[in-house]
Amino acid sequence: MSAPTPSTARTGWILSIPALILLALGASGPLLIVVVYAFLEPGEYSGVVWNFTTEAWFRVFFERDIFDDTVSMADAHLTIFWRSVKLSVLTTLITFAIGFPTAWFIATRPAGQRALWLFLITIPFWTNLLIRTFAIMEVIRNQGLLNTALIGLGVIGEPIQILYTDTAVLIGMAYVYLPLMVLPLYAAIDRFDFRLVEAGYDLYATRWRVLRRVILPIVKPGIVAGSILVFVPSLGAYVTPRILGGGKNMMIGNFIELQFGQGRNWPLGAALSLILLAIVLVALLAYVRVTSSDRQDG
């Protein structure tokens, strides 16, 4: 690699400018407008009135009574936040519980087979999220595969109502985000030196101790990466809760959309978007810190 020169920087910037303009118009610029909108008053039907106010931020957590102006906590909003965080954490835990053994299994296959198993994980990963959500919906419907099979086996008499519940959203998110957990875990386990496990057993460690004291600490960067990759899109999920949760079991993403549709409160929607973005950025920064400190230690 040649040393950086002034012309390197100039060429670098000139060649990057088309991409930067495209992203400024289609991503970064609009994001700045959201920040502005979060401090404006809502228009009567949609849009905004150009008066500065922090009302939208207030409305995120509190509500005012229309008649006597008393302030109370916005319970409905807090319920949605709580449901989003709870479902995202549970999704992360479930995908880890299933994804870790799966990634381990792939990484310990003979070298020739590994690419095939990986490919099998990659196909669902690249398949349209909508299609996968739709596929899982077909399985958990009242007349779907799961209920039909359970009734056929005589386990239950009546179909269990799973669709349009939080459980359905959880099953759906775990299903669609599982590959996002498996791929980084695989990358970490693939680099793992199995002689360390051997050494652990030689020193009379039990399997459980080897797993907890040797394997998990070493593949931690993969665990953190997988958790972030699952948690972040889960928190901002829109399609899966909309289809599987029905109208009532909203998550933050659906609640934001509501403000731009029937809710007609664009500033509140903008403020909610920024809160979601802030949580995601904190998670990403935590990830950068964990992985960079691991690199220094290791």
Next chain:
Amino acid sequence: MARGFSVTSLPGFAAIAITSFVLLYAPILTMVIYSFNASESVALWGGFSLRWYTAAWENTQVQEATIRSLVIAVSAALISTTVATMAALGTTRRGRFKGQTLIYVMINQPLMVPEIVTAVALLIFFAAIKVATGYTGLAYLVLAHSAFCVPFAYLPIRARLEGMDLALETAAADLYATPWQTFRRVTLPLMGPGIAAGAMLAFVISLDDVIITEFVKSAGQDTLPTYMLGQLRRAVTPEVNAISTALLALTVILLTAFFLLTRRRD
């Protein structure tokens, strides 16, 4: 330990792994099988038939949405791959320079910001432009798709470039090739697989997009995914099964091509 002790095996892991593969594929395979179901019902099997494919094929809304999806995906793939190729050439193999991190952050922004937030941002931005100019055409969707496809095109191209030896270009320059000749005859052909891989990823990502399209589209601008989302809100028809299976087949074909392209360099 009579069965032969292996350091790489942990109890129950293989069983969980196989189960998770079954769980991953069972819903998809069910969907594929039922797309060939002759019966009206989504639950009962009425024999093999292509009637839902015929129905989808003859549905004018599906036809229009498919053409729109393809127009947007091809345009977005071309635009994003072109700018990503240039950016990758500017930011790899030539030493780090001031502001490079800023370029990385901007290029990767669509990967970091939740899609619903970008969708809302674009809705606000484009709504203002639509009011100001009166233009409500496809260009908004093409611009939005091109922007979020940039990182998907950029990453494989950059990976390819980083694995390329500068010696070949230096040799070309030593043999009195002009910078343009060197680029055209040496760099570009070597980058080819990376560019093709990036374009394919961009195409698939654009074709799959639901959220941003749903927020940006004007009335009557459904793409295939937003059309399907609209259908799901009403009754579930086996026609959606057929469209899903066709899209799935396209994804698998493109992915296989992608793997073959990126593998050759190893």
